[in-house]
Amino acid sequence: MNESFRKVSKEKYVTAFIITTLIFAFGLTLGLYMQEQRYDWANTIADEQEIDYMSLQLQYLFLTTFDLSENCAVLQTSLRDSIDDLSDSLAKVIEYEESENIKSNEFLSLQRRYTLDNLRYWILAKKAEESCGTSTQTILYFYQNDCEECPDQGTVLTYFKKILQDELLVFPINTDVEDEPMVDIIINLYDVTEHPTIIINDTKYEGLQRKDLLEEILCDGTC
Amino acid sequence: MLFDIILYAVYGTSLFFSIFLLLIYLDHKRSHKKELEKYPEVSIIIPAYNEEDTIKQTLESVAKMDYPEYSLDVYIVNDGSTDKTKSVIEKFIKNKANFSLVSHDNMGKAASMNKVLNMINTPYFLCLDADSYVEPNSLKEIMTHFLTNDTGNLAIVTPAMKVWSPKNWLQKIQRFEYIVMLLFARLASHMDSLYVAPGPFSVYKTKVIKELGGFNTTTLTEDQEIAYRVQEHHYQIKHCPTAHVYTVSPRTLKAFYLQRRRWYMGGMQCSAQYKHLIAKKEYGDFGVFQVTKTVASYFLVGIGLLFAGYMASKPLYEQIRRGFLVNFDIWPYLQSLQFTVNPLFINPLKGIVLGSIFMIGIFFFIKAHKLTNEKVSGHGYFALVPYFVAYYLIKGTILCYCAIQILQKKRIKW
Incomplete structure (x- = not known):
C-alpha cells in the first residue's frame, strides 16, 4: 500500500x-x-x-x-x-x-x-x-519533624489556644534544629527524652496529652 | 520526593499532550465543501438484537435519507432477537424494494456484519446501529467527503456522532463528552490517526474490508479493531464533521458502566493486539502519537487516580483524626475561621502547569461546541458541574477497574 x-x-x-x-x-x-x-x-x-x-x-x-x-x-x-x-x-x-x-x-x-x-x-x-x-498560662511544647504523635499534640494545643485565646501562650520548640546550643540547654533543663513533651507551669508531661487531661490542667475541666 | 517526581512527570506528560493537540488544532484547516456529482452504490447494514423500541425510528431515518434509492441497498439483520424486533422490521420493509431482512440465530454483531459483507457487491458499505438515527443529508455528506479525499488509500470515513435527545443528567453529561470527542476526531483525522470507526454510520470501502478479512468476531470492540487493522495496513481513515448521526446514550449508571466497560476492555485488547505499532515511525503520527498516547493514558489515568485519591483522602483522614482528638468540638475553629489567601504561599509551578492544562481543556471545550454548532447551554448548565468535577474521575475509575479485570484475565461478553 x-x-x-x-x-x-x-x-x-x-x-x-x-x-x-x-x-x-x-x-x-x-x-x-x-x-x-x-x-x-x-x-x-x-x-x-x-x-x-x-x-x-x-x-x-x-x-x-x-x-x-x-x-x-x-x-x-x-x-x-x-x-x-x-x-x-x-x-x-x-x-x-x-x-x-x-x-x-x-x-x-x-x-x-x-x-x-x-x-x-x-x-x-x-x-x-x-x-x-498574671493568670496567663504558658506551655513549652517540644516536637520533632518525624514524630508521629506531634501533629496530634499540635491539634489539641491549637484547640485550647482557640478556646483560651489570650489566656494561653504556646511556645513550640523543634528539637531537630541543629547547631543551636540554646535548644540543647532547654532540653537538658527539662530532661526531654521523648516527643511530644509539654511543660505546663514547670511540670513535664511526656507523650500525647489528650483534650480531657489538658482541660483539667488548663481550666479545671470548665473550658 | 519520589511522590513529587511521579506527580510532576504526570503533570508534564499531560501538559505535553495538551500542547501538542493545541498545535495540531491551530494547524488544521477546515475542508471546503464540494457537491456530490455521482452517487456511488452503498449497502447499509443494520444489525439488530432486541431493538424493538428503537429499530423503527432508525429505519425511518434511513428511509428519509437524501440519497437515490437505486444506489442504496439496506440489509437489516435480525440477530436472533427474542422480542418483537423481527416483526417490526418485517412490517416496516413491506413494499420497500431496496430494504431486505436477513435473519439468523444470535451470532453477534461482527459475525452478522461479516455475513452481509459476503453478500454485497457495492463499492461502499456502512453499518448503522439499530439505536442510532441519521440526518437526511448525512450519507450524501459522508460520500462527498469520501470521494473528495480519496487518493487511493482511503478506506473508512467516520461520521460526527452526537447524543440523541438527552433527557436526564447522565445523558446531558455524555452530550458534552461526545461534542468534545468530535473535536478530537477532527484533529486525529487531520493527523491520519483515527483509531476507531464508530459503530453508527461509518462508511467503508468494501474491497479493502473484504481484503482485510472482514470484522473481528472475537474482540469486544470490532469498530476499534477494524480501525487499528486498517491503519496497520496503511489505509487512511478520515472524519466527516458534517455527517451527523445520533445515538441513544445510556440512561442509567449501570448501562453506562456496562457500555464503558466494553469500550475500555475492547480498547485495551486492541492496544495489546497492536502493541507492535507503539512509537513506530513508519505509521506516522498514528504510531508515534496516537497509539503511544492511548497506552500512556492508561498509566496516566491509573497514576492520576491513585494520586487524586491519596491527595483527597489524606486531608479528609487528617480532619477526621483531628476531630476525634477534640471530640469533634469544631465550634472554636469555626469561630476563628479566616479565608485569606497569601500569594506567597501558592506553589507557582503546580498552579501554572495545572492552570495551563485546564485553560487548554476549556479552550477545546468551547471550540468543540462552536465547531459542532452546539450551545454549551443547549440542555442547561447543570450538567457542566458533574462533567468537570466528577465525570472523568468516574470514567478513570471504570478504566482502572477494567485494567484490573484484564490483568486478572476475566472475560466479558458483548
Missing part, C-alpha cells in the same frame, strides 16, 4: 516539548523568586519583631526597676501581640516549606530563628508572670 500519506509531525513534537519545558522553567523560576520573597517577607517581619522584643524587654525592665506593677497589663498585651505575630509569620513560612519539602539554608536558619524567638518570648513571659502575677 502507498504509505506516502504517513507523516510524523516532528516540528510539533519539538515545539510542544519546548513549550512544556518553558512552562516548567517559568514555574520553577517563579517558585524560586517567590521563595526569596517569602524569606524577605519573613525577615522583614522578624526585624520588626526584633524592635518589638527590645520594646518588651525595656517595658519589663522599666516596670521591675520602678515597681510599676499596675502597668503590667500593657506588657502582657504587647507580649501576646508579639507572639501572635510570630505564629502569623515565621511559623507559616516554616509550615509551608515543610509541606513542599523545601530544605534550603535559608529555611534552616529561619527554623532556628523561630525556635530562638519562641524561647526568648517564653523566658520573658515567665519573668513577666513572676513580676506581674
Whole structure:
C-alpha cells in the first residue's frame, strides 16, 4: 500500500516539548523568586519583631526597676501581640516549606530563628508572670519533624489556644534544629527524652496529652 | 520526593499532550465543501438484537435519507432477537424494494456484519446501529467527503456522532463528552490517526474490508479493531464533521458502566493486539502519537487516580483524626475561621502547569461546541458541574477497574 500519506509531525513534537519545558522553567523560576520573597517577607517581619522584643524587654525592665506593677497589663498585651505575630509569620513560612519539602539554608536558619524567638518570648513571659502575677498560662511544647504523635499534640494545643485565646501562650520548640546550643540547654533543663513533651507551669508531661487531661490542667475541666 | 517526581512527570506528560493537540488544532484547516456529482452504490447494514423500541425510528431515518434509492441497498439483520424486533422490521420493509431482512440465530454483531459483507457487491458499505438515527443529508455528506479525499488509500470515513435527545443528567453529561470527542476526531483525522470507526454510520470501502478479512468476531470492540487493522495496513481513515448521526446514550449508571466497560476492555485488547505499532515511525503520527498516547493514558489515568485519591483522602483522614482528638468540638475553629489567601504561599509551578492544562481543556471545550454548532447551554448548565468535577474521575475509575479485570484475565461478553 502507498504509505506516502504517513507523516510524523516532528516540528510539533519539538515545539510542544519546548513549550512544556518553558512552562516548567517559568514555574520553577517563579517558585524560586517567590521563595526569596517569602524569606524577605519573613525577615522583614522578624526585624520588626526584633524592635518589638527590645520594646518588651525595656517595658519589663522599666516596670521591675520602678515597681510599676499596675502597668503590667500593657506588657502582657504587647507580649501576646508579639507572639501572635510570630505564629502569623515565621511559623507559616516554616509550615509551608515543610509541606513542599523545601530544605534550603535559608529555611534552616529561619527554623532556628523561630525556635530562638519562641524561647526568648517564653523566658520573658515567665519573668513577666513572676513580676506581674498574671493568670496567663504558658506551655513549652517540644516536637520533632518525624514524630508521629506531634501533629496530634499540635491539634489539641491549637484547640485550647482557640478556646483560651489570650489566656494561653504556646511556645513550640523543634528539637531537630541543629547547631543551636540554646535548644540543647532547654532540653537538658527539662530532661526531654521523648516527643511530644509539654511543660505546663514547670511540670513535664511526656507523650500525647489528650483534650480531657489538658482541660483539667488548663481550666479545671470548665473550658 | 519520589511522590513529587511521579506527580510532576504526570503533570508534564499531560501538559505535553495538551500542547501538542493545541498545535495540531491551530494547524488544521477546515475542508471546503464540494457537491456530490455521482452517487456511488452503498449497502447499509443494520444489525439488530432486541431493538424493538428503537429499530423503527432508525429505519425511518434511513428511509428519509437524501440519497437515490437505486444506489442504496439496506440489509437489516435480525440477530436472533427474542422480542418483537423481527416483526417490526418485517412490517416496516413491506413494499420497500431496496430494504431486505436477513435473519439468523444470535451470532453477534461482527459475525452478522461479516455475513452481509459476503453478500454485497457495492463499492461502499456502512453499518448503522439499530439505536442510532441519521440526518437526511448525512450519507450524501459522508460520500462527498469520501470521494473528495480519496487518493487511493482511503478506506473508512467516520461520521460526527452526537447524543440523541438527552433527557436526564447522565445523558446531558455524555452530550458534552461526545461534542468534545468530535473535536478530537477532527484533529486525529487531520493527523491520519483515527483509531476507531464508530459503530453508527461509518462508511467503508468494501474491497479493502473484504481484503482485510472482514470484522473481528472475537474482540469486544470490532469498530476499534477494524480501525487499528486498517491503519496497520496503511489505509487512511478520515472524519466527516458534517455527517451527523445520533445515538441513544445510556440512561442509567449501570448501562453506562456496562457500555464503558466494553469500550475500555475492547480498547485495551486492541492496544495489546497492536502493541507492535507503539512509537513506530513508519505509521506516522498514528504510531508515534496516537497509539503511544492511548497506552500512556492508561498509566496516566491509573497514576492520576491513585494520586487524586491519596491527595483527597489524606486531608479528609487528617480532619477526621483531628476531630476525634477534640471530640469533634469544631465550634472554636469555626469561630476563628479566616479565608485569606497569601500569594506567597501558592506553589507557582503546580498552579501554572495545572492552570495551563485546564485553560487548554476549556479552550477545546468551547471550540468543540462552536465547531459542532452546539450551545454549551443547549440542555442547561447543570450538567457542566458533574462533567468537570466528577465525570472523568468516574470514567478513570471504570478504566482502572477494567485494567484490573484484564490483568486478572476475566472475560466479558458483548
